[in-house]
Amino acid sequence: MELNNNLDEFYMRRALELAKNGAGFTSPNPLVGCVIVKDDKIIGEGWHEKFGEPHAEINALKDAELKGEDVTGATLYVTLEPCCHLNKKTPPCAQRLVKEKIARVVAAMSDPNLNVNNKGFEILRDAGIKVKCGVLESEARWLNRGFIKAQQDKRPWVSLKAACGLDGRMALLNGESKWITGLEARTKAHAMRSEHDAVLVGVNTVLNDNPELNVRLVNAKREPLRIILDSHLRTPLNAKIINSSREAERCVIFYSDRSEQAKHKADKLAQAGAELIYVDDTRDLNKILEILLEHKGVLKLMVEGGAHVLTSFIKANLADSLSLFIAPKIMGEGVGLGTGLKLSSMRGAFNLKDIKTQNFSNGDILLEGVF
Numbered sequence: 001m002e003l004n005n006n007l008d009e010f011y012m013r014r015a016l017e018l019a020k021n022g023a024g025f026t027s028p029n030p031l032v033g034c035v036i037v038k039d040d041k042i043i044g045e046g047w048h049e050k051f052g053e054p055h056a057e058i059n060a061l062k063d064a065e066l067k068g069e070d071v072t073g074a075t076l077y078v079t080l081e082p083c084c085h086l087n088k089k090t091p092p093c094a095q096r097l098v099k100e101k102i103a104r105v106v107a108a109m110s111d112p113n114l115n116v117n118n119k120g121f122e123i124l125r126d127a128g129i130k131v132k133c134g135v136l137e138s139e140a141r142w143l144n145r146g147f148i149k150a151q152q153d154k155r156p157w158v159s160l161k162a163a164c165g166l167d168g169r170m171a172l173l174n175g176e177s178k179w180i181t182g183l184e185a186r187t188k189a190h191a192m193r194s195e196h197d198a199v200l201v202g203v204n205t206v207l208n209d210n211p212e213l214n215v216r217l218v219n220a221k222r223e224p225l226r227i228i229l230d231s232h233l234r235t236p237l238n239a240k241i242i243n244s245s246r247e248a249e250r251c252v253i254f255y256s257d258r259s260e261q262a263k264h265k266a267d268k269l270a271q272a273g274a275e276l277i278y279v280d281d282t283r284d285l286n287k288i289l290e291i292l293l294e295h296k297g298v299l300k301l302m303v304e305g306g307a308h309v310l311t312s313f314i315k316a317n318l319a320d321s322l323s324l325f326i327a328p329k330i331m332g333e334g335v336g337l338g339t340g341l342k343l344s345s346m347r348g349a350f351n352l353k354d355i356k357t358q359n360f361s362n363g364d365i366l367l368e369g370v371f
Contacts, residue, residue: 005135008077008106008132008135009135009136011035011037011042011075011077011106012035012077012079012106012108012135012136013136013139014033014035014042014045014077015033015034015035015056015077015078015079015108016033016079016108016136016139016140016143017033018033018034018035018045018046018047018056019031019032019033019047019048019056019079019143020033020143021033021047021049022047022048022049022050023194023195023221024194024195024197024220024221024222024224025049025050025051025221025222026048026049026050026051027051027146027197027297027298027299027300028051028147028150028293028297028298028299029048029051029147030048030080030144030147031047031048031079031143031144031147032047032048032055032056032057032078032079032080033045033046033047033048033056033078033079034046034047034056034057034059034060034076034077034078034079035060035076035077035078036060036061036063036064036069036071036074036075036076036077036102037074037075037076037077038069038070038071038073038074038075043064043067043069043071043074044060044061044062044063044064044065044067044069044071045060045063046058046059046060046061046062046063047059051297052090053090054090055082055083055090055093056078056079057076057078057082057093057096057097058090058091058093058096060076061096061100071100071101071102072100072101072103073101073102073103074102074103074104075102075103075104075105075106076097076102076104076105076106077106077107077135078105078106078107078108079107079108079109079140079143079144080107080108080109080111080140080144081107081109081110081111081116081117081118081120081121081133082094082097082105082107082120082124083111083113083115083116083120084115084116084119084120084123085115085116085119092120093120094119094120094121094123094124095123097124097129098123098124098127098129102129103129103130104129104130104131104132105121105124105129105130105131105132106131106132106133106135107121107131107132107133107134107135108133108134108135108136108137108139108140109133109134109137109140109141109144110133112147112148112151112152113151114151121133145157145300145320146197146299146300147299149299149320150293150299154290154293155286155289155290155293155318156197156198156289156292156293156298156299156300156301157299157300157301157320157321158289158301158303158313158318158319158320158321159192159196159300159301159302159303159320159321159322159323160302160303160310160313160314160319160321160322160323161189161192161302161303161304161305161322161323161324161325162304162305162307162310162322162323162324162325162337163177163180163181163185163189163324163325163326163327164180164324164325164326164327164331164336164337165180165326165327165328165329165330165331166326166327166328166329166330167330167331167332167336168336168337168338169331169332169333169334169335169336170305170306170307170334170335170336170337171208171306171307171331171334171335172331172332172333172334173332173333173334175204175207175208176208177208177209177305177306178209180325180327180329180331181325181327181360181364182327182360182362182364183217184360184361184362184364185325185327185360185364185366186217187217187218188325188358188360188366189323189325190215190216190217190218190220191215191217191218192302192323193213193214193215193220193224193302194215194218194220194221194222194223194224195300196224196300196301196302197224197225197296197297197298197299197300197301198224198225198226198227198292198296198298198300198301198302199213199224199225199226199227199301199302199303199304200227200228200229200301200302200303200304200309201213201227201228201229201303201304201305201306201309202228202229202230202305202306202308202309203228203229203230203231203234203235204306204308205304205305205306205309206228206230206235206236206239206241207234207235207236208306210239210240210241211240211241211304212240212241212244213226213241213304214226214244223250224302225250225251225252225296225298226241226250226251226252227251227252227253227254227292227301228241228251228252228253228254229254229282229288229309230253230254230255230282231255231256231257231282232255232256232257232262233253233255233257233262233265233266233269235253235269235274237268237269237272242269242272242273242274243272243273250275251273251274251275252274252275252276252277252296253269253274253275253276253277254277254278254279254282254288254291255276255277255278255279255282256278256279256280256281256282258278277291279291283312285312285313285316285318286316286318289301289318303319306335307335307336307337307338307339307340308335308339308340310337311337311338311339311340311341312340314338314341314350314371315340315341319350319371320370320371321368321369321370321371322352322367322368322369322370322371323366323367323368324337324366324367324368325364325365325366326364326365326366326367327363327364328362328363328364350371351371352369352370352371353369353370353371354369354370355367355368355369356368356369
């Protein structure tokens with residue numbers, strides 16, 4: 001039994017690695033990888049490559065067919081329960097596995113989508129296929145945390161990312177914050193951006209830092225959607241985030257000003273390449289997240305700042321994880337993470353769990369955890 005468990009984990013790890021190849025292309029669908037094994041040999045591999053295109057299981061079956069392999073009696077490893085419903089762009093996978101006479105299916109986790117949620121397993125079992133679920137489940141759930149959050153809470157997974165000095169300051173008193181950390185840490189931050197569907201900042205970050213918010217320091221298959229919360233449309237027309245707006249690096253500005261001046265500015269920003277979305281109140285983060293999920297397909301959102309925007313997500317209990325880059329610097333007076341969050345006792349403090357750390361050669365430290 002232990003040998004079988006080890007083999008199941010071995011092949012599931014491969015399926016999880018394959019699933020990551022779809023990052024940035026499958027939202028609002030999950031990342032899914034699949035491996036088909038027969039006679040202790042991998043005969044087919046695949047992953048969900050793009051939203052609206054064949055699922056991982058179908059691509060793995062096609063791979064096996066192209067190799068001239070017979071999948072009858074094989075074991076199929078998949079990172080998410082095979083789908084079974086018709087309310088989607090592609091045919092159901094569970095029924096296809098029955099047709100192909102797969103003998104055993106090993107899944108990392110059940111599908112939280114109520115249209116599936118163990119119904120796919122039932123179809124397989126009713127057809128005589130052996131089913132095992134829960135192999136490397138925690139890894140699979142982390143990989144698809146955005147999809148799970150969307151299914152359960154109807155909003156994206158929100159990751160906070162911030163950089164500060166040893167005294168917790170994220171910017172100097174005059175607002176300057178470039179650069180707190182070194183190149184290694186910034187490269188890591190760019191890699192993190194590439195793993196998210198969208199990156200969000202407040203207008204003060206645009207005014208103070210003039211960021212591009214794209215992925216430059218690592219190779220990325222796809223740029224994240226870039227979002228600005230800007231109630232009164234103070235974003236300059238010559239801002240880098242506007243001038244670099246194109247299909248590969250889209251920029252969306254949420255605003256709430258109905259004045260004629262704002263309407264004129266909105267027209268100018270739209271002509272420059274930005275997309276403008278009016279909301280009654282840009283402080284209504286639940287509404288912002290709802291729009292990003294329903295209309296933009298955002299499953300994972302990275303919030304990069306500044307301090308007040310980051311704190312607003314924490315205060316609203318909408319922050320799911322935090323990645324805090326800490327530089328060995330004393331920055332003096334200025335704002336920090338938690339600025340504006342007034343607590344009356346330590347019992348009200350927001351605690352991080354599952355803490356991980358990473359050290360960089362210049363002394364910078366990355367601390368990560370979930371709320």
